[in-house]
Amino acid sequence: MSQPAPVAAPDAAFVDTPALLTRWHLVAVATVIAFGLVSGVLQILSWQSDGRAAAETQQLVRVQGIKSSLLRADALATTGYLTAGLEPTAKKQEYADTVNGALAEIADAAEAQPADRAALAALNQQVETYTTDVAQAEVYNRQGLPLGIAYQTAASTQLRDDAIPIVDALVKANAQRSQEAMGGQHPWWLLLVGILAIGVLVLVNQQMARAFRRRINGGLLVAAAIVALTTLVTAIAAFAHAHGNNQTEDGAYREAVAAATARTAADSAKADESLRLINRGSGQSYETDWSRQSKQVDANAPSADLAGWRTYVERHRQVVALDEDNRWRQAVVLATTGDASGSTAPLDRFDQRMQGDVRSAAQKATGDLSSGRTLELLLGILTVLLGVVAAVMVSSGIAARRKEFL
Amino acid sequence: MTTRLVPSRRRGLLIALAAGALVLASACGYSATPVPTAAAPSTPPPDKSTCTTTKADLASYPPNIHAPGPTISRIKKAGVLRIGVSWDTYLMAARNAQSNGISGFDIDVARAIAKALGVRAELDVISAGERQTDLENGTLDMVVREYTITCDRWKHIAFSSEYYDAGQKVLVRKDLADKYAGPQDLAGLRVCAPVGTTSLANIEKVEPKAIAVTAQTHTGCLMKFQQGDADAITGDDTVLAGLVAQDPYAVVPPGQRPLEDEPYGVGMNKKAKDLVRFVNAVLQQYAHDGQWERSYRRWLEPALQVPAQPPTPDFSRR
Numbered sequence: 233m234s235q236p237a238p239v240a241a242p243d244a245a246f247v248d249t250p251a252l253l254t255r256w257h258l259v260a261v262a263t264v265i266a267f268g269l270v271s272g273v274l275q276i277l278s279w280q281s282d283g284r285a286a287a288e289t290q291q292l293v294r295v296q297g298i299k300s301s302l303l304r305a306d307a308l309a310t311t312g313y314l315t316a317g318l319e320p321t322a323k324k325q326e327y328a329d330t331v332n333g334a335l336a337e338i339a340d341a342a343e344a345q346p347a348d349r350a351a352l353a354a355l356n357q358q359v360e361t362y363t364t365d366v367a368q369a370e371v372y373n374r375q376g377l378p379l380g381i382a383y384q385t386a387a388s389t390q391l392r393d394d395a396i397p398i399v400d401a402l403v404k405a406n407a408q409r410s411q412e413a414m415g416g417q418h419p420w421w422l423l424l425v426g427i428l429a430i431g432v433l434v435l436v437n438q439q440m441a442r443a444f445r446r447r448i449n450g451g452l453l454v455a456a457a458i459v460a461l462t463t464l465v466t467a468i469a470a471f472a473h474a475h476g477n478n479q480t481e482d483g484a485y486r487e488a489v490a491a492a493t494a495r496t497a498a499d500s501a502k503a504d505e506s507l508r509l510i511n512r513g514s515g516q517s518y519e520t521d522w523s524r525q526s527k528q529v530d531a532n533a534p535s536a537d538l539a540g541w542r543t544y545v546e547r548h549r550q551v552v553a554l555d556e557d558n559r560w561r562q563a564v565v566l567a568t569t570g571d572a573s574g575s576t577a578p579l580d581r582f583d584q585r586m587q588g589d590v591r592s593a594a595q596k597a598t599g600d601l602s603s604g605r606t607l608e609l610l611l612g613i614l615t616v617l618l619g620v621v622a623a624v625m626v627s628s629g630i631a632a633r634r635k636e637f638l
Numbered sequence: 639m640t641t642r643l644v645p646s647r648r649r650g651l652l653i654a655l656a657a658g659a660l661v662l663a664s665a666c667g668y669s670a671t672p673v674p675t676a677a678a679p680s681t682p683p684p685d686k687s688t689c690t691t692t693k694a695d696l697a698s699y700p701p702n703i704h705a706p707g708p709t710i711s712r713i714k715k716a717g718v719l720r721i722g723v724s725w726d727t728y729l730m731a732a733r734n735a736q737s738n739g740i741s742g743f744d745i746d747v748a749r750a751i752a753k754a755l756g757v758r759a760e761l762d763v764i765s766a767g768e769r770q771t772d773l774e775n776g777t778l779d780m781v782v783r784e785y786t787i788t789c790d791r792w793k794h795i796a797f798s799s800e801y802y803d804a805g806q807k808v809l810v811r812k813d814l815a816d817k818y819a820g821p822q823d824l825a826g827l828r829v830c831a832p833v834g835t836t837s838l839a840n841i842e843k844v845e846p847k848a849i850a851v852t853a854q855t856h857t858g859c860l861m862k863f864q865q866g867d868a869d870a871i872t873g874d875d876t877v878l879a880g881l882v883a884q885d886p887y888a889v890v891p892p893g894q895r896p897l898e899d900e901p902y903g904v905g906m907n908k909k910a911k912d913l914v915r916f917v918n919a920v921l922q923q924y925a926h927d928g929q930w931e932r933s934y935r936r937w938l939e940p941a942l943q944v945p946a947q948p949p950t951p952d953f954s955r956r
Binding site: 345346347348349350351354372376377378379381382383386393394397398400401402405406409511512513514558560561 | 667668669670671672673674676724725726727728732733734738760761762763764765768855857858860861880884885
């Protein structure tokens with residue numbers, strides 16, 4: 233059996249340059265590809281996040297619309313109860329339209345956000361119970377039976393105790409989601425990723441400069457420039473977008489939420505006014521809630537619209553004064569008349585103003601959140617492509633050194 | 639020579655996978671919106687009595703139609719008698735859809751007193767909880783609102799003689815009425831009474847197997863009855879009569895022995911003894927000349943299906 237040939241001991245000063253080049257190539261290409269990929273994905277995530285913010289804001293406005301519609305329906309039902317069979321047809325139709333509108337909004341909301349479906353199904357059940365009790369109340373009221381009072385009061389109580397807490401949970405969840413989504417821009421991460429990538433490229437360049445006595449590798453320089461420019465542009469775009477989102481959140485978004493809150497509180501207050509007259513002798517409990525709702529309106533309605541609200545407040549005080557003075561019939565007339573002198577007309581005007589405010593502010597908020605999204609997506613895709621271009625530049629720069637070595 | 643780091647096809651696949659994973663991770667769904675559960679309504683315990691009401695507590699002051707006194711003078715001078723009444727106790731005091739006023743058995747009593755005084759009756763709708771305070775602070779001159787005479791209430795206000803001998807009875811579904819002989823037949827049935835009353839405890843004493851159901855008011859119980867959540871309702875027969883009149887499938891089986899007596903009196907301020915004497919004289923006349931019976935026959939008899947006589951007054955209080 234022959235002895236194997238002796239293996240020469242490796243020279244301590246020997247440097248395997250091709251292997252080093254391969255390693256640097258690997259590191260630099262992986263870095264710029266990772267940069268393109270991570271920065272691109274961060275921007276696509278932001279693009280998605282802005283889309284979600286717009287969608288969640290729409291859903292928030294939708295569920296607030298459901299709440300407003302339900303309390304508007306209750307205001308119409310309770311006021312209608314006071315007029316019994318002499319309720320104007322237009323008001324009766326408005327009640328039916330408002331309830332149908334709320335049911336349609338529930339269906340739309342369930343379609344738009346699967347996470348809300350269980351809550352919306354429970355709400356749908358509550359609305360059905362409410363409308364059934366209101367219908368029963370109407371039947372007994374037409375017969376002049378006080379059982380109608382029990383059905384109407386139970387319907388209004390059930391709406392506030394069982395249905396509205398579900399809508400409030402939906403409002404809370406969707407407000408949280410839209411606010412989280414609005415904070416979906418990552419300018420600092422984009423900067424960090426870019427700086428890290430440039431740092432790695434500088435390091436590779438230093439290593440190569442030491443091995444080849446050339447201070448700068450052209451390919452690496454171009455790649456670093458691409459990374460720097462891309463980082464700068466995308467980070468500035470992300471900062472601008474984040475700023476825009478903050479402005480939307482503090483502006484149109486808050487205006488939409490506040491106007492919806494004011495509208496809901498106003499209709500709830502009107503229902504309280506009617507309920508105090510329906511439940512004669514138990515007025516104080518409804519008056520306490522009326523004051524609470526009135527404070528909500530004062531705190532949330534745009535100051536330009538408060539004059540209209542104050543007209544209603546003044547009429548309401550007249551209704552209360554008449555009721556407390558045992559002039560219930562006059563109080564009912566003042567609370568139910570469609571004339572400009574009653575409490576219904578200023579409330580209806582305020583309701584319409586708030587509805588308009590909600591609509592315009594919500595459109596502005598969702599429009600602002602959706603604007604610039606296409607550019608965001610294109611930048612994201614472009615960043616991935618520029619990462620590939622940078623990788624090609626790195627490869628060509630290192631290939632030049634490899635040629636020099638060979 | 640070029641060095642291939644990773645085969646290009648595999649590299650593309652890895653990039654696509656990484657990007658896809660990141661995008662998917664960001665797009666995963668939200669957790670479901672929590673559905674709040676309805677809080678159970680609080681049930682205040684019934685008022686605890688500090689004494690036992692006996693027949694002696696039904697005694698009021700001797701009648702005197704010409705009783706002079708500061709209260710009557712004040713009322714006559716004002717020309718108005720402020721009377722606290724109910725608004726939603728059908729047949730006793732409820733809104734009349736035709737007149738938009740209030741009518742019922744209690745209202746007939748109230749109007750008879752105002753008429754005898756020669757003043758206008760001002761009917762102020764109050765809740766049951768306001769009866770005593772409104773008399774004590776002088777907001778009202780009197781209360782005619784299913785006001786049961788008790789020893790506890792005598793400590794704070796004064797009562798007229800008893801004008802209606804109400805009693806706690808049971809209302810059942812029409813199909814159960816023929817078989818109903820007493821509370822022992824309520825075993826396994828859902829019996830409803832307003833929260834905070836002693837009515838359910840009285841039923842449970844006789845028939846512990848009766849299932850207690852509560853609502854805020856008696857009309858709330860009738861809603862439960864109509865919706866199939868209660869099989870029976872218990873309360874004063876006057877209140878049950880009002881429920882029967884609103885639902886053709888509800889019956890107060892006749893011949894029931896009251897579980898508890900609920901003697902109704904007109905409530906007045908403790909110091910207004912002149913007014914109490916005057917009211918007792920009016921009530922005596924009201925019973926004597928047949929007004930009481932006419933009012934009973936109009937409002938309560940059709941629902942209760944039993945004839946009744948005005949209670950015998952006791953004027954032995956000094």
